[in-house]
Amino acid sequence: MEALSDLAGGFSTALTPMNLVYVFLGALLGTAVGVLPGLGSAMAVALLLPVTFALDPTGALIMLAGVYYGGLFGDSITGILLNTPGNSSAIATTIEGHKMALDGRASQALATSAIGAFTGGLIATTVVALGAPLFASLASAFGPAEFFALTAFAFVAIAFVVADSALKGLAALVIGFTIGVVGIDSQTGTVRYTLGVPQLFDGVGIVVITVGLLALGEVLFVASRRRHVGGDKLVAVRGRPFLSRAEFREALPAWLRGAGFGVPFGVIPVGGSEVPTFLSYGTERRLDARRRNPMFGRGAIRGVAGPEAAGNATAGTAMGALIVLALPTSATAAVLLGAFQQFGIQPGPLIFERSGEVAWALIASLFVGLFVLLVLNLPFAPLWAKLLVIPRPYLYAGISVFAGLGIYVSAGSIVDLWLLLLLGLLGFLMRRHDVPLAPVLIAVILGPIAEVNLRNTLAISQGDLGALAASPATVVVYALLAVVVLLAVVGKIRSSRGADV
Amino acid sequence: MSRPAPGGGSHPASADEPPTDERLDDGHLADEPPQALAAPGPSPGSFAVAAVVAGFALFLTYGLLTLDAVEAEEGPGPAFVPTLIVVLAWFTTVGLVVDAVRQRRAAARRGTHPAGAGAAPTGGTTGAPLQVPGTTEDRTDEGARTDWRSALLVAAAFATFIVVLQPLGWILAGTWLFWGVAQALGSRRRLFDLGVALAIASIVQLAFGAGLGLNLPAGVLGAF
Amino acid sequence: MGVVLLVPLVGAAAWDARSSGTLSGARTGLTIIAPASTGGGWDGLARQLQATMRDTDVVTNPQVVNVPGAAGTIGLAQLAQMEGQGDVIMITGTVMVGGVEINDSPVGFDDVTSLARLTDDYEVIVVPADSPLQSVDDLAAAWQADPGAVAVGGGSLGGTDQLLAAQLAQEVGVPATDVNYIAYSGGGEAIQALLSGASDVGISGYNEFADQIEAGALRALALSAPEPQPELGVETLYELGYDVHQGNWRGLLAPPGLTEEERAELEAIVAETVATPEWAETVERNQWVDVTLVGEDFADFIDEEVARIQAILEEAGL
Incomplete structure (x- = not known):
């Protein structure tokens, strides 16, 4: 109850006209930056940080919170419309979202994504506001052994879903693992697979990989198809711009399930929101396959709703983990942690006692920011969809320009631009030969996490393999894993028998 | 047909020597399948994919052999996971080759080109995520109408952009990139496009350079 | 119509590019290189320096450029190539000294100009609240019994955290190579x-x-500070009888090949900046220790640090 009255106090601070303007500005800026490939919310927050020094701490943090959520709303827009997700967190949404756009349902896909982002964020923020103590126990339950179990689970759960052709799926995984293993080994300092290029010592950046494989690869692919796909325009947008009651009802369970996946992941640093978004995508797809009229592959609204809600729910609880535990679980959160400290606010278990007013105002402004973003994004969905009216050469030329810009400005590195081009060519070849791209990204993201945690576990246990499954949490995860594998195998046998008859 | 040794382009990390010709080599390498398609033969896709994966496997093996490993105190060392990946890579390569050969035989027996080229017998391509987003006929009749020229032009435009970015500065390099890609994608209003490109590059300079304080190279403009 | 709009647009952009690109002198457009990605400690220091310089008008319009990678050695290599550019400075620190060693960087501190040391930070050794280890003596005993059984977690390899672990282990008679350090x-x-x-x-x-x-x-x-810090309520390793201290200093480098005047100008800018009340406030807010040291003394200090850290890393088997 006390939390509620504190929260009410927070709202009264956050809802002053000036602070509302800050939230609005932040949300707008965040969305704009999120839309561009390669520029994510981490960068937006870092760039705006010096600007916010001029504001009072509350106003500044409120504005940064708006940027943070804005980036998450924005990053799936280009993915849905053009098949070029701006960030790795939007990859899962893109898969079905772009199919919806090609089917003329771009506005609906955007609206589904906006509501999904809102729902996920809302549920997560509510959890943060009311259940802070829960976080501490969840965070302290996860050590390297548990992380490894979790990544192993995610691997298997996701790989079964996203790769239809086993061989090509494996090929994609190999490519992803290879890219992921480049760089200095964090535990021993051994230099691996860098060919002596110092710029590769820290590995290939995930943004470079995402933008290269997905955005630039798509531009190249579109170029190679241009004579074949007639016309200068992409697809006509048809139908009502908003969701019908039936569509809303169809998406609702996926939104809620997605948020369910996302909430716990915000607290544990296993690679940000990629894992929960893919887990949600996989679940929705598997559930869908059991229905009489499966929609996946043809633009399933649930394939957009689930991952988007999952992504934003992760971001929401990550904000909570940051405020309450001082645990930065994503790059953006790490930048924000620095920002808090700049304003003399030390996040952590004691934040409510020491800077209670600012902390509650911040949590309240997260709610406000979500509403502002929903209001901004729903009417804009049809407007965004108008992007598709731009002549194709200009559209893809623009994507190339922004891809080059985004990659160059983040590190000022020409080497990164060459990597971007090589990865673009790789992405193009893979598209051309029907090798799925999603497993590459999964392997790139999860591979290193799995390796580090496996080796940390064994280093801590001094080589005792039993440490991998010593805690109840790991046993539960491995048991679940066994069930998933068993179900998948049984399913395969059944379907192949069915085919034989 | 057998493929030449995998080109540099299949290595994600071969950017230490990024001259344009290497990249073009890669393009030529990949340029072959359409010709191969002229004769009834294997699905070019499977061999191409096998070649790419073999390239990765070679890179992995080379890296593993030259790994200057510091031994870990406890548990598996830095070579442990790469070893697993190498095994998986070669296993996958062999699988892809066998698959491609089998497909070719099947096609030869039928005397026709396999339907839906590129569709691996293990599962087809329906719903393969993130790469068949088009309506199926848009994307899966591979090879037949791949416009290599356009794709290579886009790649060349981007490569040129990288080379000239620092010497010429953002505005000129960005203008070139936008204009080049637009031309490659079939826009024919050359002069008008140049204006659009210049406008986009200038807006970016103002918004990100002046507005957000990002560091965009000034190039020749900085010399005045 | 379109052309009418285009001309002023391109003109403004070109003007902006020109003004940011011209070698405009250290007092107007000083460039501060943060050899790390946005959000890290070095980036933070660079941006705070930028804010202080601008607010106090020591430099009219300072710029921050991020050149991340390999513990700052990529930035170091770039700086070494900016021969004779008198309007560039770069953040450096303990971690870069370790990074040069660990990454076998071909470029070292001899290839650039040492400008100034600015701030210091100290390290703390902690255990979980319910740990059986009650003191550094307990830790020493546990290490002596079985070094592998004590998992020590800290930052990246060769960084200050590992340097402290290695020194303390040696101090209590445990080979640094035996420390089970998890980065x-x-x-x-x-x-x-x-x-x-x-x-x-x-x-x-x-x-x-x-x-x-x-x-x-x-x-x-325990703390790794050289001086007692009574306000924190934690004793330093010195106070506890261990001859170990490890700071995390941060400072500034400049390109090689500067003239005496250029160098003096950069040193003056640093001296003026750190003398402002705004900078004092920044140091206070970040809980840093001001350890300003400008010029030759700083160059000597770096030489000592390089030798000291080389020795520790060698002992630790890195």
Whole structure:
């Protein structure tokens, strides 16, 4: 109850006209930056940080919170419309979202994504506001052994879903693992697979990989198809711009399930929101396959709703983990942690006692920011969809320009631009030969996490393999894993028998 | 047909020597399948994919052999996971080759080109995520109408952009990139496009350079 | 019509590019290179310097450029190539000294101009609240009994955290190579490893652990500061009888080949900046220690640091 009255106090601070303007500005800026490939919310927050020094701490943090959520709303827009997700967190949404756009349902896909982002964020923020103590126990339950179990689970759960052709799926995984293993080994300092290029010592950046494989690869692919796909325009947008009651009802369970996946992941640093978004995508797809009229592959609204809600729910609880535990679980959160400290606010278990007013105002402004973003994004969905009216050469030329810009400005590195081009060519070849791209990204993201945690576990246990499954949490995860594998195998046998008859 | 040794382009990390010709080599390498398609033969896709994966496997093996490993105190060392990946890579390569050969035989027996080229017998391509987003006929009749020229032009435009970015500065390099890609994608209003490109590059300079304080190279403009 | 709009647009953009690109002198457009990505400690220092310089008009319009990678050695290599550019400075620190060694960087501190040391930070050694280790003596005893059984978590290899672990181990007669050091990539992960009981001991900058210590989740055993810090309520290793200290200093470098005047101008800019009340406030806010040291003295200090850290890393087998 006390939390509620504190929260009410927070709202009264956050809802002053000036602070509302800050939230609005932040949300707008965040969305704009999120839309561009390669520029994510981490960068937006870092760039705006010096600007916010001029504001009072509350106003500044409120504005940064708006940027943070804005980036998450924005990053799936280009993915849905053009098949070029701006960030790795939007990859899962893109898969079905772009199919919806090609089917003329771009506005609906955007609206589904906006509501999904809102729902996920809302549920997560509510959890943060009311259940802070829960976080501490969840965070302290996860050590390297548990992380490894979790990544192993995610691997298997996701790989079964996203790769239809086993061989090509494996090929994609190999490519992803290879890219992921480049760089200095964090535990021993051994230099691996860098060919002596110092710029590769820290590995290939995930943004470079995402933008290269997905955005630039798509531009190249579109170029190679241009004579074949007639016309200068992409697809006509048809139908009502908003969701019908039936569509809303169809998406609702996926939104809620997605948020369910996302909430716990915000607290544990296993690679940000990629894992929960893919887990949600996989679940929705598997559930869908059991229905009489499966929609996946043809633009399933649930394939957009689930991952988007999952992504934003992760971001929401990550904000909570940051405020309450001082645990930065994503790059953006790490930048924000620095920002808090700049304003003399030390996040952590004691934040409510020491800077209670600012902390509650911040949590309240997260709610406000979500509403502002929903209001901004729903009417804009049809407007965004108008992007598709731009002549194709200009559209893809623009994507190339922004891809080059985004990659160059983040590190000022020409080497990164060459990597971007090589990865673009790789992405193009893979598209051309029907090798799925999603497993590459999964392997790139999860591979290193799995390796580090496996080796940390064994280093801590001094080589005792039993440490991998010593805690109840790991046993539960491995048991679940066994069930998933068993179900998948049984399913395969059944379907192949069915085919034989 | 057998493929030449995998080109540099299949290595994600071969950017230490990024001259344009290497990249073009890669393009030529990949340029072959359409010709191969002229004769009834294997699905070019499977061999191409096998070649790419073999390239990765070679890179992995080379890296593993030259790994200057510091031994870990406890548990598996830095070579442990790469070893697993190498095994998986070669296993996958062999699988892809066998698959491609089998497909070719099947096609030869039928005397026709396999339907839906590129569709691996293990599962087809329906719903393969993130790469068949088009309506199926848009994307899966591979090879037949791949416009290599356009794709290579886009790649060349981007490569040129990288080379000239620092010497010429953002505005000129960005203008070139936008204009080049637009031309490659079939826009024919050359002069008008140049204006659009210049406008986009200038807006970016103002918004990100002046507005957000990002560091965009000034190039020749900085010399005045 | 379109052309009418285009001309002023391109003109404005070109003007902006020109003004940011011209070699405009250290007093107007000083470039501060942060050899790390946005959000890290070096980036933070660069941006605070930028803000202070601008607000106090020491430099009209300073710019921050990020050149991340390989513990700052990529930035160092770039700086070494900016021969004779008198309007560029770069952040450096303990971690870069270690990074040059660990990464076998072909470019070292001899290839650039040493400008000034600015701030220092000290390290803290912590254990989870319910740990059986009550003191540094307990830790020493545990190490002597079985060094492998004590998992020590901290930041990246060759960084200050590992340097402290290696020195302390040697001090108590345990070979530094036997320390079971687990490198975590971020402060969050290191804290998490302690809270979940995966790490037995944690080492990091005091600020990173401060809140968890205050909240009672972690227990501080000792500080690595050279001077006693009574206000923190934690004794230093010196006070506890161990001859070990390890700072995390940060400073500034400049390109090689500067003239005497250029160098003097940069030193003057640094001296003026750190003398402002705004800078004092920044140091206070970040809980840094002001250890300003300009010119030759700083160059000597770096030489000592390089030799000292080389020796420690060699002992630790890196």
